[in-house]
Amino acid sequence: MNLDGKVALVTGGSRGIGAATALRLAEAGADVVLTYAVNAEQAAVVVDRIKALGRRALAVGADSADSAAVEAAVEAAVAEFGRLDVLVNNAGVGFVGPLEQTGMDDVDRVLAVNVRGVLAATKAAAAHLREGGRVITIGSCVTDRVPGPGMVLYAVSKSAMVGLTKALARELAPNGVTVNLVHPGPTDTDMNPADGPYAADQASMTAVGRYGKPEEVADTVAFLASPASAYLTASIISVDGGHAA
Ligand code: NDP
Numbered sequence: 293m294n295l296d297g298k299v300a301l302v303t304g305g306s307r308g309i310g311a312a313t314a315l316r317l318a319e320a321g322a323d324v325v326l327t328y329a330v331n332a333e334q335a336a337v338v339v340d341r342i343k344a345l346g347r348r349a350l351a352v353g354a355d356s357a358d359s360a361a362v363e364a365a366v367e368a369a370v371a372e373f374g375r376l377d378v379l380v381n382n383a384g385v386g387f388v389g390p391l392e393q394t395g396m397d398d399v400d401r402v403l404a405v406n407v408r409g410v411l412a413a414t415k416a417a418a419a420h421l422r423e424g425g426r427v428i429t430i431g432s433c434v435t436d437r438v439p440g441p442g443m444v445l446y447a448v449s450k451s452a453m454v455g456l457t458k459a460l461a462r463e464l465a466p467n468g469v470t471v472n473l474v475h476p477g478p479t480d481t482d483m484n485p486a487d488g489p490y491a492a493d494q495a496s497m498t499a500v501g502r503y504g505k506p507e508e509v510a511d512t513v514a515f516l517a518s519p520a521s522a523y524l525t526a527s528i529i530s531v532d533g534g535h536a537a
Contacts, residue, residue, distance in 0.1 A: 432476065
């Protein structure tokens with residue numbers, strides 16, 4: 293996978309799957325801009341690690357619920373590095389709770405980050421993506437298989453990414469831009485630690501019987517970002533250890 297000369301923007305790149313993805317894209321040769329919500333220190337650590345690889349990197353504080361901030365992050369990437377080739381829509385928030393105890397403020401917050409924020413980033417990025425451009429979104433295995441109760445709001449937010457991916461693939465194909473979706477299974481991050489209270493159940497639902505590592509999701513994202521994936525668009529790729537089987 294060769295991303296030499298490419299510029300990638302990873303939303304939510306300060307921790308977890310986003311941080312692993314930012315580093316993997318940099319290892320493959322890309323310069324990387326990452327956004328974060330609050331964790332500037334952790335974002336700076338990722339930036340330093342990318343720079344140590346000999347790539348350029350920039351961290352931009354941009355809460356995905358704030359569409360103006362998201363658009364500004366996209367413009368900062370283009371202003372700083374002169375182009376944009378890859379958008380990874382990774383930033384997301386989890387939510388667990390039965391619908392009857394879910395407030396409309398919860399609905400607004402989760403949809404603002406997981407759906408509206410993705411639309412804002414994608415719309416802003418699409419204006420800059422050219423032939424060979426890539427939009428890669430991180431959805432969730434709950435879109436394929438809901439493991440139990442309490443997942444309505446989160447599943448709604450992540451299922452919207454299926455519609456985004458398929459519809460946008462049609463819109464951007466004439467520009468030579470592909471649009472794909474990655475569905476991680478249970479992946480060991482702050483959001484879903486492999487030693488958390490529900491981890492054993494989640495691991496047991498996979499075919500391989502274990503959590504994934506953020507780097508295992510990042511490897512698939514890097515493939516989708518690369519020229520080798522040119523004939524994949526509107527595809528949904530599960531990196532879930534067989535969770536959907
Ligand atoms: P983490 O909570 O470990 O990391 C989340 C990252 O996103 C951080 O960099 C965080 O920034 C950033 N972020 C959170 N909220 C916002 C926001 N409002 N605006 C901008 N950035 C934000 O999450 P994961 O790495 O586990 O999850 C990454 C993606 O993968 C999410 O979309 C999640 O839904 C999805 N996913 C995760 C699974 C898992 O098992 N872990 C399974 C399936 C899907 P900061 O450091 O500033 O807080």
